[in-house]
Amino acid sequence: MNKMKLALAPLAYYWSKEATQSFYADVMDWPVDIVYLGEVVCSRRHLMKLDDWLALASALRDAGKEVVLSSLTLIDSEADRRAMHRMIERAGSDGLLIEANDFSAVRAMQGEPFVAGPHLNVYHDGTLAWLNSLGACRFIPPIELPGVDLETLQQQRPTGMQTEVQVWGRMALAFSSRCFTARHHRLRKDNCEFRCEMYPDGLPLDTRDKQSFLNINGIQTQSASCLDLGAQVPQLAAMGVDILRLQPQSQHMAAIVAAFDTALRSRKPAQVDAACLPPRAKRSNGYWLAQPGMQWQDHAA
Numbered sequence: 001m002n003k004m005k006l007a008l009a010p011l012a013y014y015w016s017k018e019a020t021q022s023f024y025a026d027v028m029d030w031p032v033d034i035v036y037l038g039e040v041v042c043s044r045r046h047l048m049k050l051d052d053w054l055a056l057a058s059a060l061r062d063a064g065k066e067v068v069l070s071s072l073t074l075i076d077s078e079a080d081r082r083a084m085h086r087m088i089e090r091a092g093s094d095g096l097l098i099e100a101n102d103f104s105a106v107r108a109m110q111g112e113p114f115v116a117g118p119h120l121n122v123y124h125d126g127t128l129a130w131l132n133s134l135g136a137c138r139f140i141p142p143i144e145l146p147g148v149d150l151e152t153l154q155q156q157r158p159t160g161m162q163t164e165v166q167v168w169g170r171m172a173l174a175f176s177s178r179c180f181t182a183r184h185h186r187l188r189k190d191n192c193e194f195r196c197e198m199y200p201d202g203l204p205l206d207t208r209d210k211q212s213f214l215n216i217n218g219i220q221t222q223s224a225s226c227l228d229l230g231a232q233v234p235q236l237a238a239m240g241v242d243i244l245r246l247q248p249q250s251q252h253m254a255a256i257v258a259a260f261d262t263a264l265r266s267r268k269p270a271q272v273d274a275a276c277l278p279p280r281a282k283r284s285n286g287y288w289l290a291q292p293g294m295q296w297q298d299h300a301a
Contacts, residue, residue, distance in 0.1 A: 004237055004264055006257065007034035007164060007245045010070040010099070012172065012217055014196035015250070017047045023248070024056050028063035030254060031261040034243060035060050036099055038070040038087070042179070042218045043080045044192065050087055057096060070099040073119045074175045074219065084108060097137075106134055113137045118166065119175075123149070125156035138162035140245065143171045143227065146290035147235065154239045162242040167229035167270075168256055169247020170202065170215055170222040170278060171293065180216045189219075200250040201278050212280060225284035225294050226277050230270030232288060233263045252276035 008027060011020065027035060037053045037060075039045050057067040069091045071084050081104060088108050091098050100106045101117035116122060116131045116139040128139060139157075141150055143166055154163060181203055182192035202215040202222055212224040227247075229236070236244065244260060246253075255276050263270035277283065286295030 004233075004241060005033035005243045006031065006260055006264065007243045008032050008036060008257075009166065009169070009245050009247045010036040010038055010040045011248050012041055012170075012220065012222075013200055013202060013248075013250070014042070014045045014047075014194065014218070015200055016197065017052065019200075019250075020048055021052075021056065023253075024060065026254065028060060028065070030257045032065065032246075032257055034066045034068065036068045036070045038099075040070050040073050040101055041175075041220045042196070043072060043077070043083065044189075044194070045196070045218075050083075050090060054090060054094060057094065066097075068097045068099050068115055070117065071101050071105040073101040073117070073172075074177070075102050075104050076177055100136075106131070106136075109135050111135045115164075116140065118142055118172070122153075125153060128153065128156070128161065129158055132158040132161055136161070138164055138243070140164045140166065144287045144293060147232065147288045148290065150241075151239050154241070163240070164243035164245050165229070165236060165241050166227060166245040166247060167233070167236070167260065168245075168272070169227060169249065170225070170281065171227050171284075171287075172220055172222055173214070174221040176219050176221070179219050180221070181218050184216065192218075204280050212282070215281075223284065223293060224281060225296070226281040227285065227287075228272060228283040228296075229285060229288060230259065230263065230272055231298075232285075233260070233270050234267065237267070249278045251278075 060067050099115040099117045101119045116136040118140040122128050179189040181196050182189050185195050196218045202217040205214040207213045215222040259272045260270045283296045284294050287293040
């Protein structure tokens with residue numbers, strides 16, 4: 001089994017500045033190797049400024065963590081584009097790697113090394129080789145890529161390319177120019193009153209017959225279920241996956257990190273207690289098995 005690392009994905013939710021800083025203060029003592037920072041969902045979320053993220057990056061690096069700054073996933077205005085360029089410039093000055101979640105960010109990197117985020121949709125070796133030629137040194141495959149396809153891609157990836165796979169957390173399914181949280185409160189996106197802050201783990205969405213269906217997070221649509229590939233840790237290692245990615249949530253993250261850290265050190269599957277699941281969420285691993293993503297199969301390989 002190769003030596004894998006643990007990564008904490010960028011925070012998808014809109015927490016207060018105090019809650020965000022407190023969370024990352026705790027992260028400094030957790031056994032995670034890589035921490036992604038920055039706003040990836042909505043440019044209107046303003047409580048954490050670029051200087052605040054950079055201050056956290058400095059503190060986390062002092063604590064021995066590798067830090068990556070993540071770009072917005074949906075850049076739809078000139079202001080967003082300028083903010084993205086400022087972040088890349090500041091990251092370069094501080095020696096920080098960038099996670100590009102939009103192809104405008106890839107272009108702005110101008111051949112400098114970057115992480116190809118999960119929303120660049122790398123499904124085959126041609127795309128991966130092309131991104132590598134543009135500077136990508138690590139990629140995160142989309143969450144719906146089945147394990148058998150990832151295994152093939154691993155055999156074809158360019159020399160030196162790292163692979164990082166999300167193994168825990170709600171899955172980002174789509175982004176829209178509309179804000180669904182604002183719509184839920186009968187507000188316009190431009191006058192949303194920042195209602196996202198009311199939902200530290202997103203807003204559950206049920207079907208008419210009261211079945212969990214999706215999770216709403218501003219302009220982002222997430223799965224109602226929680227991806228759990230803990231059982232696949234040995235398989236991922238055998239494939240040569242370099243990094244396991246955990247999606248932050250407001251509760252129980254220390255226990256989740258500890259479970260996956262134990263799995264890496266013991267070379268066994270990760271076992272996360274059901275109490276650690278996000279609110280109202282059930283486990284899922286269907287995409288990994290080339291099945292509907294919401295499905296769950298115990299001890300699946």
